[in-house]
Amino acid sequence: MNIILFEKNELNVDYVLLQDHRAKHIVKILQSKPGDSIRIGVINGKIGSGKVLAIKAKYPFKVKLLVNFSESPAPPPAIDLLLALPRPIMLKRILSQVTALGIGTIYLINANRVEKSFWDSGILKKEEYTPHLIHGLEQAVDTRLPKVVQYRHFRPFVEDRLPDLIPKYQSLVIAHPDSKRSLARCLSKDVGKVLYAIGPEGGWVDFEVEKFLTAGMQPFSIGPRILKVDTAVVSIHGKISHEIEGCDASEVAA
Amino acid sequence: MNIILFEKNELNVDYVLLQDHRAKHIVKILQSKPGDSIRIGVINGKIGSGKVLAIKAKYPFKVKLLVNFSESPAPPPAIDLLLALPRPIMLKRILSQVTALGIGTIYLINANRVEKSFWDSGILKKEEYTPHLIHGLEQAVDTRLPKVVQYRHFRPFVEDRLPDLIPKYQSLVIAHPDSKRSLARCLSKDVGKVLYAIGPEGGWVDFEVEKFLTAGMQPFSIGPRILKVDTAVVSIHGKISHEIEGCDASEVAA
Numbered sequence: 001m002n003i004i005l006f007e008k009n010e011l012n013v014d015y016v017l018l019q020d021h022r023a024k025h026i027v028k029i030l031q032s033k034p035g036d037s038i039r040i041g042v043i044n045g046k047i048g049s050g051k052v053l054a055i056k057a058k059y060p061f062k063v064k065l066l067v068n069f070s071e072s073p074a075p076p077p078a079i080d081l082l083l084a085l086p087r088p089i090m091l092k093r094i095l096s097q098v099t100a101l102g103i104g105t106i107y108l109i110n111a112n113r114v115e116k117s118f119w120d121s122g123i124l125k126k127e128e129y130t131p132h133l134i135h136g137l138e139q140a141v142d143t144r145l146p147k148v149v150q151y152r153h154f155r156p157f158v159e160d161r162l163p164d165l166i167p168k169y170q171s172l173v174i175a176h177p178d179s180k181r182s183l184a185r186c187l188s189k190d191v192g193k194v195l196y197a198i199g200p201e202g203g204w205v206d207f208e209v210e211k212f213l214t215a216g217m218q219p220f221s222i223g224p225r226i227l228k229v230d231t232a233v234v235s236i237h238g239k240i241s242h243e244i245e246g247c248d249a250s251e252v253a254a
Numbered sequence: 255m256n257i258i259l260f261e262k263n264e265l266n267v268d269y270v271l272l273q274d275h276r277a278k279h280i281v282k283i284l285q286s287k288p289g290d291s292i293r294i295g296v297i298n299g300k301i302g303s304g305k306v307l308a309i310k311a312k313y314p315f316k317v318k319l320l321v322n323f324s325e326s327p328a329p330p331p332a333i334d335l336l337l338a339l340p341r342p343i344m345l346k347r348i349l350s351q352v353t354a355l356g357i358g359t360i361y362l363i364n365a366n367r368v369e370k371s372f373w374d375s376g377i378l379k380k381e382e383y384t385p386h387l388i389h390g391l392e393q394a395v396d397t398r399l400p401k402v403v404q405y406r407h408f409r410p411f412v413e414d415r416l417p418d419l420i421p422k423y424q425s426l427v428i429a430h431p432d433s434k435r436s437l438a439r440c441l442s443k444d445v446g447k448v449l450y451a452i453g454p455e456g457g458w459v460d461f462e463v464e465k466f467l468t469a470g471m472q473p474f475s476i477g478p479r480i481l482k483v484d485t486a487v488v489s490i491h492g493k494i495s496h497e498i499e500g501c502d503a504s505e506v507a508a
Contacts, residue, residue, distance in 0.1 A: 074478065074479075079413055097485050100479065100482065140480055141480055183496065184496065223499070224395070226350075227268055231355065234492065237489060237490060238490060240493025241493070242496050243438065243496070246436070246438050
């Protein structure tokens with residue numbers, strides 16, 4: 001936890017009273033004392049500092065903070081993820097990892113090789129997945145909660161919803177082993193806002209790839225190595241953000 | 255498991271008898287029958303196909319394969335990792351993930367913020383960490399086992415060993431939040447062979463960074479977000495391999 005986050009409705013004018021794992025973290029890990037300042041943020045709001053007013057350092061832990069908001073969060077990430085629903089344990093890890101890396105929206109969609117039972121998992125409930133997103137924000141020192149959108153049927157998503165999404169992005173790319181093109185060639189010159197799609201274990205089936213390409217997505221290859229979904233999601237996020245950083249750098253230089 | 259791997263000494267002229275988790279995988283997951291062919295490889299050797307000669311489909315599982323080697327493995331990865339020893343559970347995940355992504359050598363070193371107890375972990379024994387490397391190879395369809403080298407003392411490594419390593423690389427980079435330079439600017443134009451260094455949770459201390467810079471390593475920033483070590487290792491591997499792919503593409507084009 002590199003920042004202590006709370007909901008806006010936890011704020012009481014200019015102080016907040018924490019009584020859960022966050023209070024425990026302040027007591028046990030940060031070992032804060034009254035008078036100390038710690039980094040705080042409001043979910044989907046500003047970042048600032050919290051001055052410790054009072055502490056109860058034994059279970060049940062309590063910490064009262066006087067809050068002062070000074071910074072707006074970083075601009076929203078320029079990368080969105082379209083992900084065939086992975087197995088629940090992997091989804092949890094991916095949610096916190098991509099949130100830490102910076103992601104705007106995560107579209108979870110069905111695919112032929114997605115196990116049907118994955119859609120029954122509790123992790124798809126907002127109250128279950130949100131803590132994993134917050135975990136990523138706490139790691140990265142951010143307050144912007146990514147959006148999670150779920151489409152349980154492939155065809156309605158790709159035929160009805162995807163065409164509306166396409167114009168929102170400058171680059172739309174789909175990892176596909178059969179492609180001969182590298183990612184760099186698929187991203188538009190200014191990169192812009194990027195949607196990247198990662199298939200299920202075993203990959204997309206031909207019908208799905210065709211649908212994505214018809215909709216206007218560009219296939220790219222990451223080479224002959226087969227990666228697990230979570231490794232692919234993080235590694236390809238790295239590649240895309242690297243291109244974006246390169247564009248930013250050349251803008252600064254210009 | 256996208257390839258069934260075995261040691262050279264398991265080969266009996268032109269067949270191999272499997273009686274462990276690999277046999278179980280062939281029976282239960284691949285559901286192979288006599289006559290089927292499956293992808294096989296010798297660790298640090300060639301890739302080929304194994305024709306199922308006989309199967310015992312009940313516990314204890316047995317599979318006898320007639321082997322035929324046709325391909326050499328991909329060229330060795332151009333990326334090596336210098337990693338401050340992370341906690342054992344994270345190290346396991348990192349070992350299999352970077353092996354899947356493609357890594358030549360993993361240097362595990364000590365640092366001020368590495369917990370001393372991590373060096374007592376069983377995972378540092380060859381027989382304990384090798385299965386995690388093999389797991390990565392099985393995922394990526396590769397046979398080249400990365401080297402794992404351990405340095406339990408920071409100063410002897412950085413003063414005595416690192417100077418010998420420096421000339422082997424065209425790019426030597428170290429992730430460091432204080433740097434203002436992006437990774438792209440630190441990699442040499444041809445990228446070449448890359449060593450990238452990732453610090454412990456909480457980062458390198460100033461003394462350590464100074465030692466790396468004095469030795470000739472280039473600091474780079476990945477922006478203001480703080481990442482967990484495993485996320486940083488995979489994401490930055492993605493960035494570096496993206497630069498390498500870009501170089502390869504431009505060479506082809508030239």
